[in-house]
Amino acid sequence: MRRSRFLLFAIFWVLVTSVILILNGCVEGENKDNAVAQTPTTFGIIEEAFGLIQKKAVYPVDEDMLIEGAVRGMTDSIGDKYSTYFTKDEAAAHKELLAAERVGIGAEITRSNGKFIIVGPVKSSPADKAGLRPYDEIVRIDGERLEGNSLQDIVQRIRGKKGTAVKMTIFRPDEDKHIELSVMRDTIPVKTVSSEVIEDREEKIGYISITTFGNESAKEWQNATNGLIQKGANSLIIDVRGNPGGYLRTVSEIAGSLLPKDTVFAYMQDPKGMLSPLVPEFSDGNSFDEKLKKMPIVLLQDKGSASASEVLSGALKDLKRGFITGTTSFGKGTVQDTFKLSNGGEVKLSTHKWLTPKEQWIHGKGVKADLEVVQSALFGEHIRLVADIYTEGDFHDDIAYGQRLLTGLGYSVGRTDGLFDESTARAVHAFRVDAKVEEGKIMDRVFFTTLKDKVEVFRKDRKNDDQLQMAIGYIHHKISEK
Numbered sequence: 001m002r003r004s005r006f007l008l009f010a011i012f013w014v015l016v017t018s019v020i021l022i023l024n025g026c027v028e029g030e031n032k033d034n035a036v037a038q039t040p041t042t043f044g045i046i047e048e049a050f051g052l053i054q055k056k057a058v059y060p061v062d063e064d065m066l067i068e069g070a071v072r073g074m075t076d077s078i079g080d081k082y083s084t085y086f087t088k089d090e091a092a093a094h095k096e097l098l099a100a101e102r103v104g105i106g107a108e109i110t111r112s113n114g115k116f117i118i119v120g121p122v123k124s125s126p127a128d129k130a131g132l133r134p135y136d137e138i139v140r141i142d143g144e145r146l147e148g149n150s151l152q153d154i155v156q157r158i159r160g161k162k163g164t165a166v167k168m169t170i171f172r173p174d175e176d177k178h179i180e181l182s183v184m185r186d187t188i189p190v191k192t193v194s195s196e197v198i199e200d201r202e203e204k205i206g207y208i209s210i211t212t213f214g215n216e217s218a219k220e221w222q223n224a225t226n227g228l229i230q231k232g233a234n235s236l237i238i239d240v241r242g243n244p245g246g247y248l249r250t251v252s253e254i255a256g257s258l259l260p261k262d263t264v265f266a267y268m269q270d271p272k273g274m275l276s277p278l279v280p281e282f283s284d285g286n287s288f289d290e291k292l293k294k295m296p297i298v299l300l301q302d303k304g305s306a307s308a309s310e311v312l313s314g315a316l317k318d319l320k321r322g323f324i325t326g327t328t329s330f331g332k333g334t335v336q337d338t339f340k341l342s343n344g345g346e347v348k349l350s351t352h353k354w355l356t357p358k359e360q361w362i363h364g365k366g367v368k369a370d371l372e373v374v375q376s377a378l379f380g381e382h383i384r385l386v387a388d389i390y391t392e393g394d395f396h397d398d399i400a401y402g403q404r405l406l407t408g409l410g411y412s413v414g415r416t417d418g419l420f421d422e423s424t425a426r427a428v429h430a431f432r433v434d435a436k437v438e439e440g441k442i443m444d445r446v447f448f449t450t451l452k453d454k455v456e457v458f459r460k461d462r463k464n465d466d467q468l469q470m471a472i473g474y475i476h477h478k479i480s481e482k
Contacts, residue, residue, distance in 0.1 A: 050070075053066060054066075068085070068087060071341070071347065072084075072085040075348075075349070078349075078350075080334075082332075083336070083347075083350050084347075085347050085348075086345055087344075087345050088343065088344030091345055091346040102187070102188055102190060103161065103185055103186065103187055103188070104158070104159060104185060104188055105125065105130075105132075105158060105184075105185055105186075106122035106125025106126055106127050106128065106186075106188045107119075107121045107122065107127035107132055108121075108122075109138070109151065109154065112386055113387075113388050113398075115137050116137065116138040116146060116151070117138075117385055117387055118133065118134060118135065118137075118170070119134060119384070120134045121133075125186075126183050126185065127183055130181050130184075131181060132181065132183070133172065135172075135174070135385065136170040136172055137170060137172075137387070138168055139169045139170060139171050140168065140169035141154070141166065142157070159185075162187055163185065164185050165184050165185070166183050166185065168180075168181045169181075190214065191220065192211045192212050192213070192214045192216070192220060192246075193208065193210050193211075193221050193224050194208070194209050194224070195207060195208040195209070195225075195227065197228060197231045197232070198237075198462070198472065200472055200476070203234070203235070203475070203476065203479060204232045204233045204234060205233060205235050205236075205237060205475050206225070206228035206229075206235065206236045207237045207239065208221070208224050208225065208228065208236065208237070208238055208239065209240075211243055212243060212245065213246025213247050213250040213254070213308040213309075214250065215250075217250045218250050218253035218254060218286055219285075221254050221257070221288075222257075225292055226289055229291055229292075233295075234295065234296075235296040235297070235475045235478070236296070236297050237297075237298045237299075237300065237475065238297065238298070238322070239300040240299065240305045240312065240313070241300050241301060241302040241326060241467070242302065242304040243304070243305050243306070244304065244306050245306050245307035245309055245332070247308065248278075248311070250308070251308040251311050252278065252280045252281050253282050253286060255280060255311070255312055255315050255316075256280025256281075256282060256288075257293075258292055258293060258295075258297065258321060260293065262280075263280070263319065263357075264277040264279055264357055265279070265280060265315040265319075265357060266278045266311050266314065266355065266356060267354065267355040267356075267357075268354055269352060269353040269354070269355055269361075270352055271351070275359070296475055296479065297316065297321060297322035298322060298323045298325055298475055299312070299313050299316055299322050299324050299325070300325055300326050300467055300468065300471055301313050301324060301325075301326045301327070301367070302326050302327045302329070302375070302467075303327055303328065303329065303330055303366075304330065305329040305367075306329065306330035306332045307330070307333075309329065310329045310330065310332060310333075310362055310366065313367045314356035314357070314367050315357055317356075317367060317370065318356045318357040318360070319357055323370050324367065324368075324369045324371070325369055325371050325373055325470050325474065326373055326375075327374070328365075328366040328367065328372075329366040331362055331364045331365050331366035332362075333353055333354055333362045333363030333364075334352070334353055334354070335350065335353065336348045336351065337351045371474070373466055373470045374466070376408060376464060376466065377404065377407075377408050378409070378455055378458055378459060381404060381405065381455070383455055383456065385448065385449070385452065386398045386401070386443075386445070387445055387448075389442065389443065389444045389445075390402075390420055390442070390443040390444075391420060391443075392420050392421065392424070392425045394419075394420045395418050395419050398448075399419070399420050399424070399443060400417060400418035402443050402447070403415060403416040403418070403427075404416050405451050406424075406428070409431070409454060409458065411427040411430060411431055412426075412427060413427045425441035426441070428447065429441045431447070431450075431451065432450075437450050
């Protein structure tokens, strides 16, 4: 049985929004067609309950809904949050998670007090070309209003086939008017690897970030590392902070580019306790510069680094090939296989454990960093747009969000529970004065937009990234030992 895919966090990532909704993580193997023997009939008690509900229930229930509910109930009863049932639509969305490209309009959407707001279109995306702007409120989709819809519902309604159009009515507050737009759906490439050369104390350090281990990540890794080496990088910092995982074959190739040939980078353990060693496998056309095997390496991780990320960090740590900086990782050490069902749905079950090269099971414990470094809380905040107005005496989660950001930027707020008190008002006023925007003790759109911009500037400044600075320091230490 071939198990070539590890999906750590089931990320409901829909291209139209660029919103990543992190759900429970899983490590996933290949889909299995008719992998489980079929019995002529369902279990008697299930048929009995099914018949009673169909004949006696006062509320009508769709037959397919009953069947799907029974299957979901069976997976839920296992007590394993990584074993689950996907409907046909959910299974299709699940397959898109680590694809090299997705079909959508290329815009990020958020929900604020029941309103669906455009955070921003992706540059040169269909949404950008159609004229969508930040703070546009979506009022109708294809002529239908959005009352009672969740963010997931909106995402599903905007998604569709390439080459088809979605009609949107948006309200633009800056112009105080409604606008009708038609946006043509198209493929949006998904990039999972980015890199740059950090020049520090006369050294060229390669920095490479991996957001997920997707379909094309190994190829992206090859191109990125080749580029770094050509630019003179003589060491490597690998950043998997917030990386929920991905495919085993992808992490296999990336780990293999850093390790001696045929090195065991992990083990699979079946339900009977039998271990199978995993050695790197390489896709056709992928080849890596041999200099990678000799470079000093630091891996950055945090509590959001899961499964495939932990496979990589566990291998580098156990094999003493790299130094781990940051915090303890998530702790996801089971493997899921996905089995297709006749109704188009899928059952995903935990079927194996994976172990590090030293045969350690990190499930529930994570991979500990060699050097623990606590990061500024601002790096852990999800930065969002807020369109509502709050004043002293109000209480709301948006206010708590603003209080946390103000605190992270060094303003004395006194509380972060969402109550707009006098100390919050003073901090808001001080921030507005410092930012040279209209003064006042009010949290409005100008305040939240300016606050968002200031936090983004803070996070982009490498000097504020304590974990990265520690990694750079360690690289200098290793180079000085040579």
